[in-house]
Amino acid sequence: MSRHAALVRSRDGVRFEHLPTPIPRPGELLLAPIVAGVCGTDLQILQGLRSDPTDVLGHEGIATVVAAGCGSGPYEPSAVVTVNPTHPTDARFLLGHNVRGFWAQRVLIPAEAVAARLVLELPRVPEVELASLIEPLASVLYGREIAMAAASDLPKVLLVWGDGTIGHLAARYWRHRDPGVVVVHVHHTEAGLAWSRTQAGPEISVRCGDPEVMDLLGTAKDSLAAVVATPRTATASVIASIIDHCDAALYVDVHAGSDRDPITTRHGAIAVGPVRAANCGGQPAPPVFRTFPRSNAGPLTVFGHRGVANRHLIEAVDELLRYPELYRPLVTHVVDIAEAEAMLAGLVNGTSRRFASRRVVKAAITIRPDWQP
Secondary structure (H helix, E strand, O other), rough: EEEEEEEEEEEEEEEEEEEEEOOOOOOOOOEEEEEEEEEHHHHHHHOOOOOOOOOOOOOOOEEEEEOOOOOOOOOOOOEEEEEOOEEOOOOEEEEEOOOOOEEEEEEEEEEHHOOOOEEEEEEOOOOHHHHHHHHHHHHHHHHHHHHHHOOOOOOOOOEEEEOOHHHHHHHHHHHOOOOOOOOOEEEEHHHHHHHHHOOOOOEEEEEEOOHHHHHHHHOOOOOEEEEEEEOOOHHHHHHHHHHHOOOEEEEEEEEOOOOOOOOOOOEEEEEOOHHHOOOOEEHHHHHHOOEEEOOOOEEEEEEEEOOOOOHHHHHHHHHHHHEEEHHHEEEEEEEOOOHHHHHHHHHHHHOOOEEEEEOOOOOEEEOOOOOOO
């Protein structure tokens, strides 16, 4: 039986191991990942903060088709594909969560995902490292799509709260897509703020504890939008703070994970979790959002989503092909699959988001470092 290298979950992070290589059954596809991203959700799983069961993570990246089971569709051998990691109606398929993911030299895509057309052939491919940004950028595009459906006009100010990959992607995408919107990027740490200020972007970069953040919220007269892309543990407190301090018409994209319990605000308890969960994989259309009236303040509109639609992935590929220089600085680390073991151990067990003496914004694991398009 043939075997392949993989990063397998262990008690203290991941181990570099060799696993038996599966043979695709009818309807299944066997892929060879080229590059895979490291997501904040991956780190939460490795830290035991989530209960996702798979032993091989990774839901971002691109791969080539190795073998196809009978009836799996018209995929050509060696075709370059990306995989939509979230089935919109079948919870049995969450790539890298309950199905083995891209942190391996081979990954088997089950028949239900192939039948749902979640494996997308890419006629053009971004720079290999940038391919690790396809899925998170698609998520940002989905969030903006819902925002445009919920708001009658573009907000004057966009507050992006969170300095992980999603936060940086949202700040960069909105600022060049809508240059008339003032983008304020709120960071968790001084180290994160210092990194962003080296990039010299046109958005305003601040620390979450800075008084000017609350001054901005309190003095806003026109509509204000917020993308909340914090770690799950901070979501409720950040949303409550934004709602309590902003009396202008407010649109909140709950991009971060959230509990189903209502969030307590001075305007009453607001259940944001169910609203976020209502949009999944591009469904329904039009998207779900909910507007809450607030006494002596403008209305609050809340929305969010899980997963992305295929169209968002295709749009993200096009964005990365058209503007590689805009997003390239975010891929701060590129390591091969063997080197990734040490990097992930440091990120999971360390107290700072650093590896090789540099801040990690987006890490890309090159599974096939010699691959050329």
